[in-house]
Amino acid sequence: MVLKLKEVTKVIAQSDLERPILDQVSLSLAAGESLALTGESGSGKSTLLHLAGALDVFDSGEIYLDDQPLSDLSEAARAELRRTSVSVVFQQFNIIPSLDVAANIALHARLGNRHDAEWEAYLAERLGLSDLLHRFPEQLSGGQQQRVAIARALALRPKLLLADEPTGSLDEETGQAVLALMLELIRETHSALFLVTHSPTIASGLDRQLHLQGGRLR
Amino acid sequence: MSVRSLLLCCILGCAAPAFGQGFAGLGTTADGFATPQLGQVLSFPQDHGPHPDFRIEWWYLTANLEAADGTEYGVQWTLFRSALAPGEAEGWSSPQIWMGHAGLTSETQHFSAERLARGGIGQAGVTAAPFEAWIDDWSMRGDRGLQQLALSAQGDGFSYQLVAKAEGDLVLQGQNGYSVKSPDGQASYYYSQPEYRIKGTVTLPSGPVAVSGDGWLDREWSSQPLSEDQSGWDWFSLRFDTGDKLMGFVLRSKDGVEDFSSGTWISATGEVTPLRSGAFLAQPIAQAEVAGREVPIKWEVRLPGRDVFVVVEALNPQSWMDVAFAYWEGPVTVSGSHTGKGYLEMTGYE
Amino acid sequence: MSRTVLSALFSYWRRHLFQLGALIIGLALATALWAAVQAVNAQARASYAKAESYLAQAEQRSLSATTAPMRVADYVRLKRLGWKLSPVLQGRWRNSIQNLDIIGIDPLTSLQVPGQTPPSSAGGETPLLLALLQPPGGMIMHPETAGMFGSGYDAGFGHLQIIRSEAVPVGLAVVDISLASRLLGSAEQLTRLVLLEDVPLDREKLVQLPAHIQLASMAEAQVDPGSLTESFHLNLTAFGFLSFAVGLFIVQGMITLAMEQRRNMFRTLRCLGVPFVSLLGLLAVEMGVIAFISASIGLIIGHFIAIALLPGVSITLASLYGAQVEHGLSLRANWILSGLAMSFLGTALASAQSFYSLWKLPILLAPSTQARGQQLAGRYGAWALAGLALLAAGSIALMTYGGLLGGFVFLGGLMLGAALMLPFCLWQVLHLGQSLARGALAQWLWADARAQLPGLSLALMALMLALATNIGVGTMVSSFRLTFSDWMDQRLSAELYVTAQDDDQGAALQIWLEGQGHRVLPIRSHELQRQSGPLRIYGVRDDATYRENWPMLEARDAVWDKIAMGAGLLVSEQLARRENLRLGDHLPLPDGWPGEILGIYSDYGNPQGQAITSLAKLLDNAPGAPNRRFGIRLPVEEVPDLINVLMQEFDLKRENLVQQSLVKSRSMAVFNQTFLVTDALKLLTLGVASFAIFTSLVSLWSQRLPQLGPVWAMGVSRRVLALLDILRSLLMAALTALLALPLGLILSWALLDVINTEAFGWRLPMYMFPFDWLRLVLLSLLAAFVAALIPAWHLFRLHPHELLKVFSSER
Structure with a gap:
């Protein structure tokens, strides 16, 4: 299993009250598999995604990334994991404004010592970024920026690709095309895809679908 | 080399483009200075005093002394005058520089000291009548002439206070005091008092010793006594037990040119005979290493015309005057055809 | 990883060159001003230290006079008693080129000609000592001082040769004592006698000393320029620090901004697996590089600022304190290091807050x-x-x-x-x-x-x-x-100032001028050596010029009448403050001098104390006071004519005749x-x-x-x-x-x-x-x-x- 959650609970404080945002959540995801998570705003989708990316900590249960239990890992080991095994496509893209498109695409792979210029060029080509490689993010449209974020995530050839509303900035049609491309590319890298979306249409394109409501999976 | 000795180089060799020639720069030209004239009659007591128009001048007393236990000593008291420019002026602007040397020698020990001063302010000088020569706290005081002298000097480790009484007249060296120093005609005014009876005290680190003996005073002034090709001199003043006295000097030439020698024979009766040039012969027969150089400390001295064939030997070979312009000066003993004592001065040994 | 992170960090600056420029310029400016001030201070301190050690080497223990002046006769008397002494005559030489402190030594008796290290070969030194001793004499001075004199100086009695030596402090000339006595017009007096022997002096020896001569320790003999000038350097340092602080405001602003704007980048990098500690370390490296570049630029700018400031500083120090500083700036490790340190320290200080907030920055949320x-x-x-x-x-x-x-x-x-x-x-x-x-x-x-x-x-x-x-x-x-x-208007009231060649000419000049119906004010003075330093006493005529114009701060009634009667003296403000003197106090002076303080006047720009009494009192006590300088009162329009007549009649050089307006403009x-x-x-x-x-x-x-x-x-x-x-x-x-x-x-x-x-x-x-x-x-x-x-x-x-x-x- 690339990703396995076992009865994971996370509590957040909200106006003096502690409320579980995730309540005993369990799921698993195998290599090459794709999973869509849907839910209302504030249902805890993003939190679950962040937990899966070793970005946040949980209160009980266990998460196994590539069969390693996260609660045993030090801060440095978690950083190492993020650098080499997991990549995230953020809702706000989080691309670096002062680096050009090419450097942004290569950034994560470089940090994880997996830099492969040919593969990055191929990704850029497939995502329609080849002519934009020397532009800076501020010169790109929202959709182009989203595609840069996707390219950066895939450039690492991660074991697990996490995507938070990766088509949120795209119209329906383009969104579908990008999703199809992502699915094709993770097959090439044998990555598992864990995708958070509020769109049932997008979700239906993936192998499995889960719905989060009130901190519990349905 | 200390700054002071450098300074002396320049004092004694002042204005000399060919500095370094001759001992202490004595062999330089006499621009602006008076030169000795043959026939000039010396007059006393005035000539006991300084002659500032001449470049150099000295008052030079040496003595062979003996303690009650027979220990022999030699004493030197010298005042040199050297002028940066002819003439005298009051105060600091005086061009006259004075230099005092004092020495005390025994068979095993030798002490020397030096004083420097400039003229014009009274720190050093000479007055003719009454006679006094002084520098700092050293002095040589006399009566109207040079008949009686009281002299004193002190340096590191030694001092002396002596009284000298002359027996006999002044001796005018050379031709009535005109003493030729080279074949080229360089000359000086030169007179002596060769016959002093001396009494007094010499003080060594071991304490004071009462002494008595004989002394010899030389007075000489000139502007350029050495020729430029002369490198130094060996000067002898010998007092034989017969009562005869011999003053002789050899001016050594550079580059193998013939040495120049001259001297004076003073008989026991006081008769003074200048020696003709070349008559006085002195040949080194033994050397010693003194202050890092080879210096002759045993001489064969001959004056064939007077049947003098003697060996002159230093009482203490290490009689080195460790002053700015260092030289050898010390008591000697005489043996051979004549016996006696005397003083030897050797300069220009590098 | 580090390289990738660093290049991401630096990519920010590439895209924000203005910020980078402002940061570097700010830091460089701050460093530059600080370093410049430090360089100036270091230079000045080095000059003082040199002067001090120079004087220390030249002085050792010495004898100095207390109640009466030290005379050449005193020196000769002690010498003849067997004291091992070397005389020194020191003073301020006023000439037409640049006033100089001169030290006259006697090379014959002094252990060393100060500042002259004999080289191994004698040849090079001989002309030097010859030049010192051979009339008219030579002067050894620092090349910078020598610059004003060119190849020599025509002293009126001959051409003085200049010998350059780095070992002599700036503003000082070492000469043979005979030349010193001529230049200072002091044939009879000496400043002090240096003891050549390092032996303890026993009582027997000390009783030989005349009453007015004492053994002086070096500390007494010398007024230390350090303590006087320290305040000035403190002033400069405060200024440098202020500039540095102001510069830091820029740096702080820029660093805060750069951190603020890169929060998202830091967050992203951490999400991509860059450990927090590495990120902080690399940020520190980034700041270090910037600090180093800025410091280097700052040091270069600072060097030039210091070079530009030094002449002004040295003139300030010379005119206010009489302390001399070399103009040529030398690179010294201490100000370079202090500049570097300040730059790093400043960067650290300015970025501390940003680093702290970064520490608190959560990985996921941007506040x-x-x-x-x-x-x-x-x-x-x-x-x-x-x-x-x-x-x-x-x-x-x-x-x-x-x-x-x-x-x-x-x-x-x-x-x-x-x-x-x-x-x-x-x-x-x-x-x-x-x-x-x-x-x-x-x-x-x-x-x-x-x-x-x-x-x-x-x-x-x-x-x-x-x-x-x-x-x-x-x-x-x-x-x-x-x-x-x-103050200058009050003080410089005579229309023309004349300097005669010697006292005889001075006397003749005075008679002639008075014959022409001009009011002549002789400017005569005498320098007394006191425990607290030299004191120059002027003797003035009773003249309306003084009564009407003198810049008095406070005075007794009818002060000028009392001064004219020789009942007391006026002291300068500096002297009064330094020795805490008030009206009516008694200034301790040798016998014969009036001591009661009748008035205090302002005397700006003079490092030394000064006093005024009547001309008669001055001449009673110092009959030999030079009589060469005069102020002349006459209608302004007659001044040019008088200058011409004086030049012809007395063969005076033009520079010996100075108009009031010229003095004022020079002083200004x-x-x-x-x-x-x-x-x-x-x-x-x-x-x-x-x-x-x-x-x-x-x-x-x-x-x-x-x-x-x-x-x-x-x-x-x-x-x-x-x-x-x-x-x-x-x-x-x-x-x-x-x-x-x-x-x-x-x-x-x-x-x-x-x-x-x-x-x-x-x-x-x-x-x-x-x-x-x-x-x-x-x-x-x-x-x-x-x-x-x-x-x-x-x-x-x-x-x-x-x-x-x-x-x-x-x-």
Whole structure:
């Protein structure tokens, strides 16, 4: 299993009250598999995604990334994991404004010592970024920026690709095309895809679908 | 080399483009200075005093002394005058520089000291009548002439206070005091008092010793006594037990040119005979290493015309005057055809 | 990984060259001013140390005279008693080229010719000593001093040869004592006798000394320039520190901005697996590189500033304290290291807060900038309290400790305290403005100004400090200038000043001039050696010139009548302050001199004490006082004719005849040169502060769009927004300037009344120069206007699209 959650609970404080945002959540995801998570705003989708990316900590249960239990890992080991095994496509893209498109695409792979210029060029080509490689993010449209974020995530050839509303900035049609491309590319890298979306249409394109409501999976 | 000795180089060799020639720069030209004239009659007591128009001048007393236990000593008291420019002026602007040397020698020990001063302010000088020569706290005081002298000097480790009484007249060296120093005609005014009876005290680190003996005073002034090709001199003043006295000097030439020698024979009766040039012969027969150089400390001295064939030997070979312009000066003993004592001065040994 | 992270970090600077430039320039300027001041100080201190060790080597123990002068006869007498001594004659030689301190030594008796290290070969040295001794003589001096003299000097009795030696301190000439006695006109006197033996002197020996001669330790014989000049260097250091602090405001602003704007990048990098510690380490490396580059640039600039300042500084030191400093700047490890250290320290200080907030930065959430700003505003009260405490501490130090140190502590507390109080005051004023404002736009203007305060407060503090310094130092210098100019008018009342070649000519000149019906005022003086240093006593004729003009600070009634009768003397302010003398006190002087103090007069720019008595009293006690200088009273229009006649009749050189106007202009030139350093530093500080405002405004720009967007959307045109922007900037600068004014005045009071009196030995009246203040306020407004112009222009030209972005995506 690339990703396995076992009865994971996370509590957040909200106006003096502690409320579980995730309540005993369990799921698993195998290599090459794709999973869509849907839910209302504030249902805890993003939190679950962040937990899966070793970005946040949980209160009980266990998460196994590539069969390693996260609660045993030090801060440095978690950083190492993020650098080499997991990549995230953020809702706000989080691309670096002062680096050009090419450097942004290569950034994560470089940090994880997996830099492969040919593969990055191929990704850029497939995502329609080849002519934009020397532009800076501020010169790109929202959709182009989203595609840069996707390219950066895939450039690492991660074991697990996490995507938070990766088509949120795209119209329906383009969104579908990008999703199809992502699915094709993770097959090439044998990555598992864990995708958070509020769109049932997008979700239906993936192998499995889960719905989060009130901190519990349905 | 200390700054002071450098300074002396320049004092004694002042204005000399060919500095370094001759001992202490004595062999330089006499621009602006008076030169000795043959026939000039010396007059006393005035000539006991300084002659500032001449470049150099000295008052030079040496003595062979003996303690009650027979220990022999030699004493030197010298005042040199050297002028940066002819003439005298009051105060600091005086061009006259004075230099005092004092020495005390025994068979095993030798002490020397030096004083420097400039003229014009009274720190050093000479007055003719009454006679006094002084520098700092050293002095040589006399009566109207040079008949009686009281002299004193002190340096590191030694001092002396002596009284000298002359027996006999002044001796005018050379031709009535005109003493030729080279074949080229360089000359000086030169007179002596060769016959002093001396009494007094010499003080060594071991304490004071009462002494008595004989002394010899030389007075000489000139502007350029050495020729430029002369490198130094060996000067002898010998007092034989017969009562005869011999003053002789050899001016050594550079580059193998013939040495120049001259001297004076003073008989026991006081008769003074200048020696003709070349008559006085002195040949080194033994050397010693003194202050890092080879210096002759045993001489064969001959004056064939007077049947003098003697060996002159230093009482203490290490009689080195460790002053700015260092030289050898010390008591000697005489043996051979004549016996006696005397003083030897050797300069220009590098 | 590190390389990738570093290149990502540096990519920010590549895209924000202005910020990088401002950061580097700010840091470089701060370092430059600091390093320059340090370099100047180091140079000066090295010169003092050299002079001191030089004198120490030349002096050892010595004998000096107390109640009567040391005479050559005394020296000769002791020499003949067997004392091992070497005479020294020292004094100030006034000549037509440059006044010099000369030390006359006797090379025959002194152990060493000071400063002359004999080389291994004798050949090179001989001409030197010959040149010293051979009439007319030579002078050994530092190449810099020698520069003024060229190849030699025509002393009237011959051509003096100049021998250059680095070993002799600047402003000093070593000569043979015979030449010294000629140049100083002192044939009979000596300054001291150096003991050549290092043996203890027993009582038997000491009783040989005449009553007026004593064994003096070196400390007594020499007035240490160090303690006198220390205040001046402290002054410079304070200035350098101030400039550095002002520069740091820029750096702090820039670093904060760069950190702020890169929060997202840091977050992303951490998400991508860069460990937090590595990130912090690499950020430190980045700052270190920037600090090093800035420091290097700063040191180079500082070097040139120091080179430009040094001549002024050395003239200041020479004219105020008589201390000499070499002009040629040498690289010294200590100021280079101190510059580097300050640069790194400053960067660390300026980035500490940013690093701290980064430490607190959560990996996932970016907090809003604005909220933090509001929090900061809440701290202004605490800052103001800290400022008040500093002010109180400074005032207490001044009142209890007093003196120079107390004065500086007070200044430090005052400046820093006031700076800390500034944001609070501005906050309150802006609050008041807002509540009084009518109309929505006006209210928004005040509120927006207040909202900008957190970003601008540091720059405004810098501006206030710079303005206050300018007002304070400017008031001091101008007060000084005015006082000095008045004083010169009083002091230099004779129309023509003549210097004769010698005393005989002087006497002849006086007779001739009086025969022509001119009033002649002989300027004759005698220098007494006292325990506290040399004292020059002038003897003056009873003349209306003195009675009417002399710049008296306080005096007994009919003081000039009493002086004329020889009943007492006048002392200079410096002497009075140094020895704590008041009217009626008795100045301890050798027998024969009048001692009662009848009046105190001002004597600016003179490091040494001075006194005045009647000419008759002077000549009674010092019959040999040179009689060569005269002031001549005559109608101004007759001066040129008289100059011509004197030149012909007495064969005087033109430079020996000086018109009053020339003396005044020369003195003013020296004066102006003196404060050139202060002026330069003043301007540089103001420039740095203006730059700080400019960079703050420019960096605030990007954060301001979210505030401007809604206002624009509500119908305020970009042109109006741009104008309001400029207006607000002017408002802030004007408020700051207003607050800087009282601070500057307190500063100038402290400088004039506390620091000056301690440092220079004279007190100056304070004059107000409102026009100067106005000029400064306008200048700061201009600076703020220029600084605001670029962001305003940017705003004016802004594409609506940019403003719309505010609504589409909050960063």
